[in-house]
Amino acid sequence: MTTAAGLPLPSLSRGRFAYSLDGAAADGGTAHGTLTAETDQALFDACGVRVAFTHRTGGFSPEPCASLNVERASGARDVQLNRQAVMDAFGCAGAPLLSPNQVHRDTIVVARDNAPAAIAADNARADAGCDAVVAACRGVAALLCFADCLPLVLVAPTGQFAVVHCGWRSTVAHLACKSLATLCEQAGCAASEVNAYIGACIRRECFEVGREVADEFSAAFGIEDPIVLPGKSADKAYLDLALAVSLDLQRAELDPARLADTGLCTVCNNDLFYSFRAEAGTCGRHGAFAWSAEAGQTI
Numbered sequence: 234m235t236t237a238a239g240l241p242l243p244s245l246s247r248g249r250f251a252y253s254l255d256g257a258a259a260d261g262g263t264a265h266g267t268l269t270a271e272t273d274q275a276l277f278d279a280c281g282v283r284v285a286f287t288h289r290t291g292g293f294s295p296e297p298c299a300s301l302n303v304e305r306a307s308g309a310r311d312v313q314l315n316r317q318a319v320m321d322a323f324g325c326a327g328a329p330l331l332s333p334n335q336v337h338r339d340t341i342v343v344a345r346d347n348a349p350a351a352i353a354a355d356n357a358r359a360d361a362g363c364d365a366v367v368a369a370c371r372g373v374a375a376l377l378c379f380a381d382c383l384p385l386v387l388v389a390p391t392g393q394f395a396v397v398h399c400g401w402r403s404t405v406a407h408l409a410c411k412s413l414a415t416l417c418e419q420a421g422c423a424a425s426e427v428n429a430y431i432g433a434c435i436r437r438e439c440f441e442v443g444r445e446v447a448d449e450f451s452a453a454f455g456i457e458d459p460i461v462l463p464g465k466s467a468d469k470a471y472l473d474l475a476l477a478v479s480l481d482l483q484r485a486e487l488d489p490a491r492l493a494d495t496g497l498c499t500v501c502n503n504d505l506f507y508s509f510r511a512e513a514g515t516c517g518r519h520g521a522f523a524w525s526a527e528a529g530q531t532i
């Protein structure tokens with residue numbers, strides 16, 4: 234439970250999480266493994282909310298998507314096992330899971346009831362296209378998929394949370410601050426009380442875009458430098474997606490002290506994360522995950 238001072242200030246560090254899956258080993262026995270994620274252990278200890286940005290290692294998928302590919306659209310057995318491994322590693326095997334069809338827009342689906350039928354209905358809505366989910370009830374997990382786009386997780390003092398997929402289109406559409414507003418409305422809290430977490434994504438030094446994309450950012454945020462910097466040629470620019478999302482959240486009154494960023498670049502750390510650019514479009518997806526144990530169920 235939270236203290237009068239609210240959530241502990243956010244802090245991300247690397248953690249290793251063991252899982253075991255019955256029947257998943259090559260001989261039909263139990264498969265044991267360990268995955269790695271950037272997580273906030275103090276947050277989990279304080280309020281039972283697990284925030285995790287998974288690495289690409291420790292899973293079942295072969296090259297070129299080795300190995301913890303959690304891509305939603307894939308029906309492949311290795312990917313299904315990877316998704317089960319994530320749930321098991323974070324102590325919520327079999328729990329209701331929100332898993333949207335991400336389409337680079339600004340649709341938000343809110344889950345208000347963790348009953349399986351209610352979550353199935355939420356996922357049916359999210360199938361139509363959704364880039365942010367808000368878990369307004371406890372006992373629900375969410376897993377969104379990434380390979381360069383920016384993963385954002387927001388946590389309210391109540392333990393309600395949002396997981397957000399910020400590609401450049403959704404960022405220009407201000408999905409980050411729209412998700413923050415929706416979470417605050419559901420939680421009955423102020424934006425300044427919310428913790429925000431940014432996972433690995435493509436960073437400015439690796440994110441050269443066309444001038445037309447840069448112009449959309451300049452128009453959306455009202456500033457040029459330092460979100461948009463000159464590229465190698467006049468028709469190109471370098472884009473700082475993390476700064477744009479941070480600025481969006483702070484303009485919506487998120488406390489800068491409550492924003493934690495891994496600072497990691499997916500392109501520069503292609504051994505740890507999938508990168509659409511670094512792998513020329515043939516790659517798996519790592520995850521942004523959140524789970525809130527039901528009250529009294531803190532693990």
Ligand SMILES: [Zn+2]
Binds near residue numbers: 438498501502
């Ligand atoms: Zn980079």
